[in-house]
Amino acid sequence: MQTRVREMIVAAIAEGWLRPETPLPSSRALADCLCVARNTILLAYQQLVDEGVLESRARSGYFVCPQAKPMRPDMAGRDEPSGAGVDWSARLRAYPSRQRNIAKPREWSSYPYPFIYGQFDPAIFPANDWRECVRQALSVLEIRGWAADMIDGDDVYLIEQLRTRVLPRRGIWAGPDEVMVTLGAQQALYILAHLLVGRDDVVGIEDPGYPDARNIFRLRTPHVVPVPVDDEGAIADRIPDACSVLLLTPARHCPTGVTLSAARRASLLQLAAERDILLIEDDYESNFGLSSDAASTLRAHDPSGRVSYVGSLSKTLAPGLRLGFIVGAPDLIREARALRRLMMRHPPTNNQRAMALFLALGHFDRHLRRCVDVLTERALVMRSALAEHMDGFECRFGTGGSSAWVRGPEGFDSRRLAAGARDAGVLIEPGDVFFLDDQPPLNFFRLGFSAIPTHRIEAGIELLGRLARAAEQSSPVPERPASSGAALDAAHRAVSG
Incomplete structure (x- = not known):
């Protein structure tokens, strides 16, 4: 919290909202406003004083240092769009944004059933091992090995x-x-x-x-x-x-x-x-x-x-x-x-050195074994759930990996299923984007299980099966919940009928 308070004040000064010599709120007033302890504000203020951002004046409080200079002194017109008057459609020589590609919501982790591929699962990330390697990479001896321009x-x-x-x-x-x-x-x-x-x-x-x-x-x-x-x-x-x-x-x-x-x-x-x-x-x-x-x-x-x-x-x-x-x-x-x-x-060499240490100390091998165990368990749960709840759909897993490739009946539209499933808290990836043809088959989709907890797979697939049958029958699908908690409740209600 101290760090966040310091970042907030430094940003306000840099953007010109707090000018030099501007008094800051008292520690008690700011603590009450932010709902944090007063000592948190006092320690943040003192750290900024030590760094020369603020100065403390006896019986007057804290002020923005007179030498502080905003990065944008003139805040007028800050919302005006840049590049006005340029016909970019005539000047651009490529349009990558127009290519067909995989689309994933940025807030995917807020969904209760994220069956999307290649995403991060904090539950199995080796935070302590990685932190050890990052700290070691920041030692004086290691810095001398990677900090130079390669x-x-x-x-x-x-x-x-x-x-x-x-x-x-x-x-x-x-x-x-x-x-x-x-x-x-x-x-x-x-x-x-x-x-x-x-x-x-x-x-x-x-x-x-x-x-x-x-x-x-x-x-x-x-x-x-x-x-x-x-x-x-x-x-x-x-x-x-x-x-x-x-x-x-x-x-x-x-x-x-x-x-x-x-x-x-x-x-x-x-x-x-x-x-x-x-x-x-x-x-x-x-x-x-x-x-x-x-x-x-x-x-x-x-x-x-x-x-x-x-x-x-x-x-x-x-x-x-x-x-x-x-x-x-x-x-x-x-x-x-x-x-x-x-x-x-070249890629940042501090990350390269941290990864080298992660490999050398055996952390990568241990993490890999854990990943294989977790993904193997999830794959078994996925197989069972798909066999029970997705009748009429052909599912392929292959050897290892963290996803399943699903083929629906002829005439089935996975894009429609994906839209309805997203509204119900279930994320899947329509398969048409994987095909080269501009008019690809629509009855394929991919289900990833690297980011979804094992205990949610069964309920997520059961709900997806209900939605798939509803899509085939042109039935309405549940409305999209306002939050991840609401989404989970709505999903469980849909599953239980």
């Missing part, structure tokens, strides 16, 4: 940990010049697209597949073509002859969860060598239940170096960390570093 380099300690602790579990052995850290797997895909794809190149992408990757490559070339997927993964015989780059998720296909079979994997590698196709392997969910299955990676079986491997650490730990990596040929990594330098030099 230019186009990375924290050598993290590169070492990736090479010795993370990649070997996937059957990959790489030298220091074959690994580069990125701001998540998303940046890795963007960099590879920029380096490997020109306007006339043909890029093959699994269909259905990862929407963000599709949109990234469509910014580089209009020739993005679908590669169908069946129960064995991407179909090698359906890859277009003109394809020069192929993006795959072989360990666990996005979004169906299918693992690329050994025979299909061998066929793809042979075909890529014969046609000189570059392969990008997105191993986005490799840690969840697949850590011992090194055979599932293409990079591990690629003697030619044409497979560029993309991995993620933030998906396992927390999406907000934004830490991923590329493994590729030294020539490719050299150019990737040069391109990344032009974009943002």
Whole structure:
């Protein structure tokens, strides 16, 4: 509370609401206004005095320091829009906001049943272990190792940990010049697209597949073509002859969860060598239940170096960390570093060092085991609940992972279900966005279970089943609750009838 009071006062001074020499409310008056203890205000005031923001005057109280300067002295016109008079529709050369993409509400955590993919679960985040590594990274000795400008380099300690602790579990052995850290797997895909794809190149992408990757490559070339997927993964015989780059998720296909079979994997590698196709392997969910299955990676079986491997650490730990990596040929990594330098030099090295310590101290392995146990339990509950409450829907889980791919009856509209379910406190992801065609099938949707507590899965799926039947029968759905608590009550009432 002291910190929040200090932030409030400093912000008011910076924005010009509190001018130099302005008296502040008495500690008692401000404490009563904010409903906090008076000592909280006194300690906050004293800290600001020590920092030179406020000054204390005997028998007069606290005042804004005369030397304090607002960041915006002239507050007039602060709400006026910028860029007036520019016809941006004529000047912009790309419109990423118009691409079809996955939409998730920012306030997803307030919903009682968030069946959305790839989100953070604070209940299983190793807060104490991560805090230990962050504190250690901020020690004087560690700061000397990461605080300098790396230019186009990375924290050598993290590169070492990736090479010795993370990649070997996937059957990959790489030298220091074959690994580069990125701001998540998303940046890795963007960099590879920029380096490997020109306007006339043909890029093959699994269909259905990862929407963000599709949109990234469509910014580089209009020739993005679908590669169908069946129960064995991407179909090698359906890859277009003109394809020069192929993006795959072989360990666990996005979004169906299918693992690329050994025979299909061998066929793809042979075909890529014969046609000189570059392969990008997105191993986005490799840690969840697949850590011992090194055979599932293409990079591990690629003697030619044409497979560029993309991995993620933030998906396992927390999406907000934004830490991923590329493994590729030294020539490719050299150019990737040069391109990344032009974009943002390198990811923050304090986070890199904290992650390196997290790996070196064994925290990552322990957290991974816990994640696998929790997700395995949730998957079992999901399977049982879907079998009981979603009759007529085909559900696919695949090996490991944290989501289910659901196919509804022909003519079923998952977008309508998603809208009604959201109003009732249940979040799902319609599946049409995963398909390349502008007129995709509408009867698919994805259910993630990384962010929903295990004890809420059964009730959430039961409610979703009721809503799905109502959608099929064109029945009205429950109204959207005003708050998460109200949503939970309304959901339980809907389930109990």
